[in-house]
Amino acid sequence: MKRFLFYTFAMLISFLLQASAVRLFDTDMSGVTPNFLLILIVAFAVMRGDRTGLLLGFFSGLLIDLVFGNFVGYHAAMLMFLGFFVGMLCMSLPKDSLLVYIPIVAVTDLVFEFLNYVFMFLLRARFDLGFYMREVIVPEVILTTVISLFIIPFYIFVDDNFSYDELRRAKKFV
Numbered sequence: 176m177k178r179f180l181f182y183t184f185a186m187l188i189s190f191l192l193q194a195s196a197v198r199l200f201d202t203d204m205s206g207v208t209p210n211f212l213l214i215l216i217v218a219f220a221v222m223r224g225d226r227t228g229l230l231l232g233f234f235s236g237l238l239i240d241l242v243f244g245n246f247v248g249y250h251a252a253m254l255m256f257l258g259f260f261v262g263m264l265c266m267s268l269p270k271d272s273l274l275v276y277i278p279i280v281a282v283t284d285l286v287f288e289f290l291n292y293v294f295m296f297l298l299r300a301r302f303d304l305g306f307y308m309r310e311v312i313v314p315e316v317i318l319t320t321v322i323s324l325f326i327i328p329f330y331i332f333v334d335d336n337f338s339y340d341e342l343r344r345a346k347k348f349v
Contacts, residue, residue, distance in 0.1 A: 178337050182219070182231060185330075189215045190238050207314040209322040210284055212239070216258045217280050218323075218330040222270050225262030232258030253290055257283055271335075273327060280323045281316055288312040 189211040212235040220228025236251030244250055261283055268275050292307050 177340070181333060181337070182227075185215055186212070186231065186235055186238070190235070190242075194242070207311060207318060209319045210287070210315065211322070211326070212236075212254070213257075213284055213287060213319060214280060214323045214326050215330070216254060217261055217283050218276060218327050219334070220258045220262035221265045221268065221276060221279060222331070222334045223262070224266060225259050228258030228260075228262035229255050230258075232256070249294070253287065257287060271331065273324070273331075276327045277320060277323065280327075281320045284316045284319045285312065288315055 193208060193211040216228055216232045216235060219231055232254035233251050236254035237248075239250040239254075240247045261279060265275075265279065289312065292304065292312070296307065
């Protein structure tokens with residue numbers, strides 16, 4: 176129950192940070208903002224597995240769709256699949272090293288933004304991928320990766336504390 180409440184609280188805080196970061200970074204970097212929700216999804220998909228990544232991705236994407244989206248379900252589906260695949264591919268990786276998370280966050284954000292380009296621009300006959308890569312995708316990947324260096328250690332700490340509490344409670348009943 177504590178873990179669920181933390182996920183909900185972290186998702187809402189990440190969403191608020193992401194929504195307010197638009198205003199902070201809008202004048203400096205042409206609207207490129209760090210993807211706080213993607214950091215949350217990737218971190219807990221790596222730590223807790225595909226099911227957690229799937230659920231966090233779906234509800235985070237649904238929150239984005241309901242508040243900002245033109246299509247309900249677009250971000251929910253994309254983030255759900257990304258969370259699921261990250262959780263599936265990273266099951267055997269060590270969970271306590273920050274060096275594991277950083278390239279995964281960068282690649283996942285790159286895939287997310289490229290899929291956004293394909294579905295939102297390419298299908299509408301806007302073929303300037305070089306411009307979109309240079310002005311949106313690469314700056315966002317760099318910004319999200321740098322921000323994740325500061326956020327993921329907190330998520331690791333919280334998950335370790337939850338795991339310790341669950342283990343302690345399980346020993347009490349045995």
